[in-house]
Amino acid sequence: MAYSASDRHHLPPGTRSVKIVVLGAFGVGKTTYVGTVSEMRPLRTEERLTRAGQVVDDVRVDTKTTTTVAIDFGRRTFGGDIAVYLFGAPGQPRFADMIRSLMHGALGGLVLVDTRNVDRSYESIGLLEEADLPYVVAVNTFPGAPVYPEEALREALALPDDRPLVFLDARTLQSAKRALIALVTDILHPAGSTA
Ligand SMILES: Nc1nc2c(ncn2[C@@H]2O[C@H](COP(=O)(O)OP(=O)(O)O)[C@@H](O)[C@H]2O)c(=O)[nH]1
Ligand SMILES: [Mg+2]
Incomplete structure (x- = not known):
């Protein structure tokens, strides 16, 4: 299909697709994050998932796994030629198999952390480590939540030195974009x- 600059739902040829998963415990801000960062109207759990089909095919996801599950979906393009597709997943341990399916074809993950419940992030980090995917930990700063220095958080999360840790407000585009x-x-x- 020919690309038309007026059609914001289609991307120019040569655009590189990057699929990432947004993980974290319930209530940590995943839906908010995907909504803030997405340049298209985000697709949410309560919406029909059939519209996802076209875009999902672009990133070669098995659509069968996503039709019956609850996800947040959004897209952000950078520099005109990198399109990041965000798939937000539920974080509860009972969804681990669904998250493993969602990780197929993903190139990385973003783990949202709430400092009031740091231990609820282990599951998400564990799934990304298991899949050997690069990931970034993003501390979503809620009012009244404890503030810890980066080193203490790294230790509490047993975060390897080469994994980036950032702080953000999931409601604010600038900080949400920095994490991405x-x-x-x-x-x-x-x-x-050395690349
Ligand atoms: N203060 C504050 N509230 C947030 C932030 N991110 C999300 N929230 C609120 O926290 C609640 C849970 O967020 P949600 O995105 O639904 O979490 P999810 O369960 O991980 O998808 C909602 O009421 C959000 O408005 C944030 O960065 N700061
Ligand atoms: Mg949600």
Whole structure:
């Protein structure tokens, strides 16, 4: 199909697709995050998932796994030629198999953390480690939540040194975008690589 600049739902040829998963415990801000960062109207759990089919095919996801489950879906393009597709998943342990399916074809993950419940992030980090996917931990700062220095958080999360940790407000585009840029940069130029 020919690209038309007036059609914001189609991307120019040559655009690189990057699928990422947004993980974290219930209530940590995943839906908010995907909504803030997405340049298209985000697709939410309560909406019909059939519209996702076209876009999902672009990133070669098995659509069968996504029709019956609850996800948030959004897209953000950078520099005109990198399209990041965000798939927000529920974080509860009982959804681990669904998250594993959602991770197929993903190039990385963003783990949202609420400092009031740091231990509820282990599951998400564990799934990304298991899948050997690069990931960034993003602390979503809620009012009244404890503030810890980065080193203490890294220790509490047992976060490897090469994994970026950022702080954000999931409701604010600038800070939400920074976390995504940190992840895309890490995916395209892994720490320690000479590329
Ligand atoms: N203060 C504050 N509230 C937030 C932030 N992110 C999300 N929330 C609120 O926290 C609640 C849960 O967020 P939601 O995105 O639904 O979490 P999810 O379960 O991970 O998808 C909602 O009421 C949001 O408005 C944030 O960065 N700061
Ligand atoms: Mg949600």
